Amino acid sequence: MKIKEIIVVEGKDDTVAVKRAVDADTIETNGSAVSESTLRKIELAEERRGVIVFTDPDYPGERIRKIVSGRVPTCKHAFLPKKEAISKNQNDLGVENATPEAIREALLHAKQETTEFNEVVTWQDLHAAGLIAGVHAKKRRERLGELLRIGYANGKQLHKRLHTFRITAEEFGAAMQRVFEEETN
Template sequence: MKLKEIIVVEGKDDTTAIKRAVDADTIETNGSAISTETIEKIKLAQKARGVIVFTDPDFPGEKIRKTISEAVPGCKHAFIEKFAAKPKSGKGIGVEHASPEAIREALKDAHQMDKEVEEVITQEDLIAAGLIGGAGSKERRTRLGDLLKIGYTNGKQLHKRLMMFQISEESFAEAIKQIIQEEQDA
């Protein structure tokens, strides 16, 4: 699988994992303190070929994603589920631990986050679905992020993420239905 877009990752180990999964070029941020020079490379890459931001499913990874989104509009974003980013042994979490199949799946599902979108899923919908402010809401948000391929987000950011990815009412309802079914089967 050859990708036109350039993939933005956090470090060398992520690049190695990406290259095991797909034929693609990468830009490494070298951590969450992204330099001006790196932002300029990402801007140039976005203009020339497009960019997919693919960071670790943790706080520093989200910080990098947010920094790039604000500086370089129009990038696509790929998310990997936390369980797929854990090493078989030891600590840590990251793209470098993911299987080639998990990486290909995440890249296939990359979305562009748009800022100016119509609200189709309301804050009230999130409360009614048990995604905010209730027992088990964090677990439900985690599962929702996995099902919709938008990554985990806290309660405050969930509404914004759903809007940015233009998640439809139908997709949201299907995911909630699946979560409820899984909870009943457990």
């Protein structure tokens, strides 16, 4: 599978994992302190071919994602569920631990942010679905993020991502129905 866009990853091990899964070029940020020269490369890549940000599903990965999208708001984002990014010995979390299939799936579902704010899924909808407070809220948000391919987020971030990635009320409803069905099984 050939990817037209250049994929922004955190380091060399991520590049190796991505290249095992797809035919693509990468730019490595070399950690969460993204340099000015790296940001300029990412801007040029977006201008010429497009960019997909594909970072680890952890705090440093989210930090990199915010820095890059702050500078290049038209970039796409690919999210890897935590369970797909955990090493065999359970002590390392990262893109480099994912299978080629999981990487391809994440890249296939890359989504572009939008600055348009047309609230379709409301804060009240999130409360009603038990995504903001309650015993199962965190687990539900995690599963919803996997199903919608927008990554795990706390309640406030989830609300923003639903809008940023233009998740419709229908998509949200179908995903939540699946979350509830899985809970009862």
